[in-house]
Amino acid sequence: MLSDAKKTLIRKLQNKKHRTEMQKCIIEGEKGVFEAIRSGAQVAFIVLADSYRGAPIPAEHEIEIFDIFDDEAKKLTSTVTFSGILAVVAIPQAKELVRKGPIVYLDGIADPGNLGTIFRTAEWFGITQIVLGPGCSDPYNEKALRASMGSLFRIVPRVGDPALIEILKQDGYTITGLDMQGSDDASLLEGNVVLVVGSESHGISPELETALDNRYTIAGGNETESLNAAIAAAIVFSRLTV
Amino acid sequence: MLSDAKKTLIRKLQNKKHRTEMQKCIIEGEKGVFEAIRSGAQVAFIVLADSYRGAPIPAEHEIEIFDIFDDEAKKLTSTVTFSGILAVVAIPQAKELVRKGPIVYLDGIADPGNLGTIFRTAEWFGITQIVLGPGCSDPYNEKALRASMGSLFRIVPRVGDPALIEILKQDGYTITGLDMQGSDDASLLEGNVVLVVGSESHGISPELETALDNRYTIAGGNETESLNAAIAAAIVFSRLTV
Numbered sequence: 078m079l080s081d082a083k084k085t086l087i088r089k090l091q092n093k094k095h096r097t098e099m100q101k102c103i104i105e106g107e108k109g110v111f112e113a114i115r116s117g118a119q120v121a122f123i124v125l126a127d128s129y130r131g132a133p134i135p136a137e138h139e140i141e142i143f144d145i146f147d148d149e150a151k152k153l154t155s156t157v158t159f160s161g162i163l164a165v166v167a168i169p170q171a172k173e174l175v176r177k178g179p180i181v182y183l184d185g186i187a188d189p190g191n192l193g194t195i196f197r198t199a200e201w202f203g204i205t206q207i208v209l210g211p212g213c214s215d216p217y218n219e220k221a222l223r224a225s226m227g228s229l230f231r232i233v234p235r236v237g238d239p240a241l242i243e244i245l246k247q248d249g250y251t252i253t254g255l256d257m258q259g260s261d262d263a264s265l266l267e268g269n270v271v272l273v274v275g276s277e278s279h280g281i282s283p284e285l286e287t288a289l290d291n292r293y294t295i296a297g298g299n300e301t302e303s304l305n306a307a308i309a310a311a312i313v314f315s316r317l318t319v
Numbered sequence: 320m321l322s323d324a325k326k327t328l329i330r331k332l333q334n335k336k337h338r339t340e341m342q343k344c345i346i347e348g349e350k351g352v353f354e355a356i357r358s359g360a361q362v363a364f365i366v367l368a369d370s371y372r373g374a375p376i377p378a379e380h381e382i383e384i385f386d387i388f389d390d391e392a393k394k395l396t397s398t399v400t401f402s403g404i405l406a407v408v409a410i411p412q413a414k415e416l417v418r419k420g421p422i423v424y425l426d427g428i429a430d431p432g433n434l435g436t437i438f439r440t441a442e443w444f445g446i447t448q449i450v451l452g453p454g455c456s457d458p459y460n461e462k463a464l465r466a467s468m469g470s471l472f473r474i475v476p477r478v479g480d481p482a483l484i485e486i487l488k489q490d491g492y493t494i495t496g497l498d499m500q501g502s503d504d505a506s507l508l509e510g511n512v513v514l515v516v517g518s519e520s521h522g523i524s525p526e527l528e529t530a531l532d533n534r535y536t537i538a539g540g541n542e543t544e545s546l547n548a549a550i551a552a553a554i555v556f557s558r559l560t561v
Contacts, residue, residue, distance in 0.1 A: 116542070190432075198550050201539040224547075231542050295557065297443040300358070300473050304553075305466075308440050311550045312557045315537065 079124060079143040086165065087153050093215045100168045102217035105154060107131040110164045112227025114138055119167035126150035129161035168217050171235040174206050176248055178269065179317050182237065184285055185212030185276030191307040192216055193224025198311040200228040203319040208237040212276060239284045245271055252290045254281045255309055259292025266293065266317050277306045321366060321385040328407065329395050335457045342410045344459035347396060349373040352406045354469025356380055361409035368392035371403035410459050413477040416448050418490055420511065421559050426527055427454030427518030433549040434458055435466025440553040442470040445561040450479040454518060481526045487513050494532045496523050497551055501534025508535065508559050519548045
């Protein structure tokens with residue numbers, strides 16, 4: 078039986094404030110839950126609705142499982158299509174930057190789908206050092222987690238602000254902004270580079286603009302004004318030397 | 320005054336069946352409406368809610384504009400955040416394929432956001448020949464249009480099925496699938512190539528698999544199972560020779 082305390086916890090964790098306080102988050106859907114288990118995330122417990130007909134939870138993980146009725150399950154979450162399985166999982170600890178190779182600095186990526194997708198793509202290309210600047214969506218909200226396909230349990234972002242950029246600069250890092258008025262010279266993406274990805278609607282914030290050493294632009298355009306932030310990041314990730 | 324007939328039309332056009340019958344669609348939001356006007360789309364009329372405080376509609380376009388009250392406006396659309404402006408626009412006619420240079424064949428891209436983003440990215444890289452295979456989302460639904468940022472009014476997809484692939488093959492086209500078990504040899508993306516992009520969840524459909532001449536894979540992976548379909552398409556678009 079799922080206790081009232083656990084139900085309250087699940088409802089609370091749909092709110093960023095409580096996620097930050099408790100350092101826990103919710104994952105909905107079979108794919109997400111299994112990715113979290115596979116990635117070694119600390120799963121507090123799993124809730125299965127009685128309509129759940131998916132794969133069984135591997136027994137060796139000894140995770141507490143609670144069954145509930147569908148109508149109860151529907152009341153637990155805000156997502157429209159509750160697929161019958163969710164897990165309460167500890168948010169993993171961010172690692173310190175190793176300060177070697179590319180670092181990605183996300184500057185105000187407010188769309189959780191874009192944010193999660195950026196982690197999924199970064200992992201594909203072996204990019205593991207990602208810093209979340211001010212104005213980014215909470216990576217451990219349900220949409221971002223879903224879009225990241227488990228990558229957010231393996232590449233844990235570090236929170237940072239423009240002061241960190243200054244420290245990295247003193248460490249010998251080159252600060253390169255992904256921008257519309259730059260060059261597509263591939264050498265800009267080599268070595269110890271901080272790639273700054275600006276927000277979907279406002280680009281790179283003025284505070285960071287002044288810190289840029291270079292601007293990298295993806296050649297193209299035609300009648301299109303810009304690329305989607307996750308798309309632009311992906312194309313540059315595919316060109317970064319890791 | 321917005322007539323009841325026009326209100327009914329707006330409600331109907333939120334449904335794919337009616338869009339196909341009438342060859343009209345709805346665009347919501349200032350950015351989308353202005354992009355459609357700029358792209359020379361045939362705008363039937365524009366509806367402004369009384370709270371609309373955006374840019375004025377350029378007078379030279381002589382588009383009929385109807386003002387309505389906010390509470391009426393809210394009843395017109397299904398989108399949660401109605402921004403105060405929408406337009407009813409004619410779906411543009413697809414052009415015949417010129418059969419020179421790359422052709423993109425979308426095979427079951429069911430997510431409208433991914434579909435719209437693919438058009439936006441294709442246009443950025445100068446790719447203009449796109450075929451929608453069976454199972455794709457309707458490109459003129461509101462989400463796809465929004466994600467395309469106007470590109471769907473400039474690059475109009477042609478509807479096609481696997482039979483078209485056979486015709487293109489006879490025309491000398493090479494059929495290359497974007498796939499997980501291929502090679503990342505850049506020469507696969509040169510010349511007259513049909514790039515087949517498979518669905519988010521099922522990949523390339525069996526019917527098309529048998530027609531493939533080559534399989535192209537974006538090198539990478541690590542712990543990630545796959546890339547998002549719009550991301551994978553974007554990376555390949557950035558490598559295609561147009």
